Amino acid sequence: MDPDVREARAIRALLELFGDATGLSINLGKCSLSPISGKEPDLANIINILGCQVVELPINYLGLPLHHGAIPRKYVQSLVDKVAARLPTWRGSLMARSGRLVWIKSMMTAVPIYTMMANGLPTWARDDIEACCRRFFWAGADASSRSMCAVAWPVVARPLEFGGLGVLDLRLMCLALQVRWLWLRRCPEDGDRTWAGLPLKVAPEVHCLFQASVTFVVGDGRRTLFWTDSWINGKSVEDVAPALLGMVSKRIRPSPRRCPMGVGSGSLGGGAHGSSDQLWDLIRDVSLSQSQDRLLWRWSPNGQFNAYRLLHEGSIHRPEIAIVWKTWAPLRVKLFLWLAWQRRIWTADQRRRHGLEARAACYLCNSADETCDHLLIECSFTHQVWD
Numbered sequence: 001m002d003p004d005v006r007e008a009r010a011i012r013a014l015l016e017l018f019g020d021a022t023g024l025s026i027n028l029g030k031c032s033l034s035p036i037s038g039k040e041p042d043l044a045n046i047i048n049i050l051g052c053q054v055v056e057l058p059i060n061y062l063g064l065p066l067h068h069g070a071i072p073r074k075y076v077q078s079l080v081d082k083v084a085a086r087l088p089t090w091r092g093s094l095m096a097r098s099g100r101l102v103w104i105k106s107m108m109t110a111v112p113i114y115t116m117m118a119n120g121l122p123t124w125a126r127d128d129i130e131a132c133c134r135r136f137f138w139a140g141a142d143a144s145s146r147s148m149c150a151v152a153w154p155v156v157a158r159p160l161e162f163g164g165l166g167v168l169d170l171r172l173m174c175l176a177l178q179v180r181w182l183w184l185r186r187c188p189e190d191g192d193r194t195w196a197g198l199p200l201k202v203a204p205e206v207h208c209l210f211q212a213s214v215t216f217v218v219g220d221g222r223r224t225l226f227w228t229d230s231w232i233n234g235k236s237v238e239d240v241a242p243a244l245l246g247m248v249s250k251r252i253r254p255s256p257r258r259c260p261m262g263v264g265s266g267s268l269g270g271g272a273h274g275s276s277d278q279l280w281d282l283i284r285d286v287s288l289s290q291s292q293d294r295l296l297w298r299w300s301p302n303g304q305f306n307a308y309r310l311l312h313e314g315s316i317h318r319p320e321i322a323i324v325w326k327t328w329a330p331l332r333v334k335l336f337l338w339l340a341w342q343r344r345i346w347t348a349d350q351r352r353r354h355g356l357e358a359r360a361a362c363y364l365c366n367s368a369d370e371t372c373d374h375l376l377i378e379c380s381f382t383h384q385v386w387d
């Protein structure tokens, strides 16, 4: 609300009307008022009218820290501490690694996502949370796991089809959740959102990812931005006619339905002339209809939004591991197979590689070096199991 007496009286009257109509009276003594700048001239009068207590920012509201500037570190630290407290490190060493994996997945889905959706997470907090999870997964305790990590955490945090264990990658999830706000603001499927017109503060890379990933199918043209959205066969005006876009004021670029003829107040240079002709050839047959504009996610076959998976597309697709996750074996067996697939079980060659003492020859046949392939496939004793 604006800090003036008139609005305070109106809010008080509204709350009283709401209480009379529904029977749910608001206890103003338990409410609080947080001035944003701290220098509101009518603050004393407003407090008198509303009868609230004054609480200075930052405050916690619905579990989220609120502040007009950057969130202070101690508020974010409380989230990191909450994650650490959810990991039962005191009994971690008694749990199987598969159980610890399930625990981490469930905790990561539940705790940090709520905060990441609203405020994002600073890099140090993401690193701290991942370090807690890494120590718990590999060591089963809140102690150093440096010598026990068989696979790097970025690999563990990939989806199953990309050779990982499906643990959430907090950095990529944070990025995907911010892109989701831009998608929801423009997506017409759930009707107009009341917050859609408010300024949305996101990082430049989030905007770039959204622009590169979304195409528009023009219907009535109300939601499509003529200058900046990709609506011309999956391309934007910037792709088709960059010289022409350079002549358009940045102030009017975010306006939907701004006719290209509006450019013509000045003379066009030679490059802009060629660009405008090219653009006109592409859009002359476009006509508006009664249906709403539609957004399509360029990287999914059905056009549905899926930013988190897209952010892993740079990883190598590993279809051969799919058979391991499809089996009916217990998770601890699948986890062993996953490690063996990456040659990361503690056979003699691995132990020697890490400077540990190990007898080179296979303990079973004593006729070849003990490696992962030999022990699980080539050894004559192993053959008896497979045959």
Ligand SMILES: [Zn+2]
Binding pocket: 362, 363, 364, 365, 366, 367, 368, 374, 375, 378, 379, 380, 381
């Ligand atoms: Zn052998």
